[in-house]
Amino acid sequence: MAEVMELRINRPDDWHLHLRDGDVLADVLAHTARCFGRAIVMPNLKPPVVDTAGALAYRTRILDALPPGSDFQPLMTLYLTDETSPAEIGTAKASGQVFACKLYPAGATTNSENGVTDLLGRYPVFEAMQRAALPLLVHGEVTDDQVDIFDREQRFIEERLEPIVRAFPGLKVVFEHVTTAEAVDFVRDGPPTLAATITPHHLLYNRNAMLAGGIRPHLYCLPILKRERHRLALVSAATGGHPRFFLGTDSAPHAIEGKESACGCAGAFSAHAAIELYAEVFEQAGALARLEGFASHHGADFYGLPRNAETIRLSREPWTVPASYSFGASRVVPLRAGEAVAWRVVA
Numbered sequence: 631m632a633e634v635m636e637l638r639i640n641r642p643d644d645w646h647l648h649l650r651d652g653d654v655l656a657d658v659l660a661h662t663a664r665c666f667g668r669a670i671v672m673p674n675l676k677p678p679v680v681d682t683a684g685a686l687a688y689r690t691r692i693l694d695a696l697p698p699g700s701d702f703q704p705l706m707t708l709y710l711t712d713e714t715s716p717a718e719i720g721t722a723k724a725s726g727q728v729f730a731c732k733l734y735p736a737g738a739t740t741n742s743e744n745g746v747t748d749l750l751g752r753y754p755v756f757e758a759m760q761r762a763a764l765p766l767l768v769h770g771e772v773t774d775d776q777v778d779i780f781d782r783e784q785r786f787i788e789e790r791l792e793p794i795v796r797a798f799p800g801l802k803v804v805f806e807h808v809t810t811a812e813a814v815d816f817v818r819d820g821p822p823t824l825a826a827t828i829t830p831h832h833l834l835y836n837r838n839a840m841l842a843g844g845i846r847p848h849l850y851c852l853p854i855l856k857r858e859r860h861r862l863a864l865v866s867a868a869t870g871g872h873p874r875f876f877l878g879t880d881s882a883p884h885a886i887e888g889k890e891s892a893c894g895c896a897g898a899f900s901a902h903a904a905i906e907l908y909a910e911v912f913e914q915a916g917a918l919a920r921l922e923g924f925a926s927h928h929g930a931d932f933y934g935l936p937r938n939a940e941t942i943r944l945s946r947e948p949w950t951v952p953a954s955y956s957f958g959a960s961r962v963v964p965l966r967a968g969e970a971v972a973w974r975v976v977a
């Protein structure tokens with residue numbers, strides 16, 4: 631069969647994105663706005679976005695930082711804490727600009743210190759979200775020191791996520807950045823209200839890529855990269871056409887000095903080449919025809935939003951990723967820095 635050289639798909643959306651704030655916001659945002667129509671914007675700023683007023687103010691800062699002429703739409707989220715009230719959920723929904731709430735178990739990941747410690751105590755808030763039809767987005771890892779970091783996602787499914795999904799049959803839940811075969815099975819076997827996002831780095835790399843032959847801090851993210859058998863399960867879920875798996879980059883930039891450190895931050899920056907990297911994954915799986923569903927349709931359908939009408943064009947033209955990009959006063963090292971990416975977005 632002749633190699634596909636060009637691909638036209640509906641404009642994709644990123645259903646899990648970190649844009650950060652302040653002097654780095656414009657630098658980070660430009661990478662996503664060059665190709666994605668919308669993105670679910672994560673609220674784990676310092677301090678986190680815990681109420682509707684904060685989300686609306688952050689949204690304005692994002693719109694102000696957009697490149698001229700861009701019609702990128704930020705879809706805002708609230709960061710759940712032990713103090714979030716059910717009333718705030720109604721306010722968030724009524725704003726028309728908040729599209730979900732994010733559950734970070736306290737201590738699970740970057741800027742999760744203010745996250746939830748008492749999950750059962752949050753049930754009245756989940757109840758309010760179910761009523762308001764606001765999806766719950768979950769960083770699905772237990773935080774217990776006793777649990778091995780490679781087992782934290784699996785344990786979260788059994789101990790935390792399964793009970794929530796069972797208790798709230800009308801609540802849409804997105805299991806964010808799934809990294810294990812167990813998570814894939816849980817979502818596939820779950821109800822229509824349960825979906826998952828999958829990142830480009832978890833589709834492309836296993837833990838050897840991060841740890842064998844030298845430690846590569848720019849591949850360190852949470853949940854941590856897993857064994858090859860898990861990566862293969864993710865590839866089959868993403869490329870298999872199942873409507874409850876969709877694109878969420880978890881592009882999470884950190885300044886180079888925060889990553890190349892004795893105690894480096896978790897997060898991989900991928901927005902500079904996100905759709906291109908997913909195209910590589912789908913091509914390798916012989917599933918390029920399914921890229922559009924995963925990247926441009928399944929997420930919008932799950933959130934109950936219209937699909938983007940415009941299209942983008944991808945061409946099979948390799949290019950070399952720069953060693954770093956501007957990040958406010960610092961630099962960020964992107965995924966694939968200094969190496970080739972097989973696809974590029976053309977106008």
Ligand SMILES: NC(=O)N[C@@H](CC(=O)O)C(=O)O
Binds near residue numbers: 648769851
């Ligand atoms: N994925 C990460 O490793 N880091 C994210 C937080 C998150 O999504 O868990 C970040 O904000 O840096």
Ligand SMILES: [Zn+2]
Binds near residue numbers: 739769806852853
């Ligand atoms: Zn996370």
Ligand SMILES: [Zn+2]
Binds near residue numbers: 646647
């Ligand atoms: Zn994230």
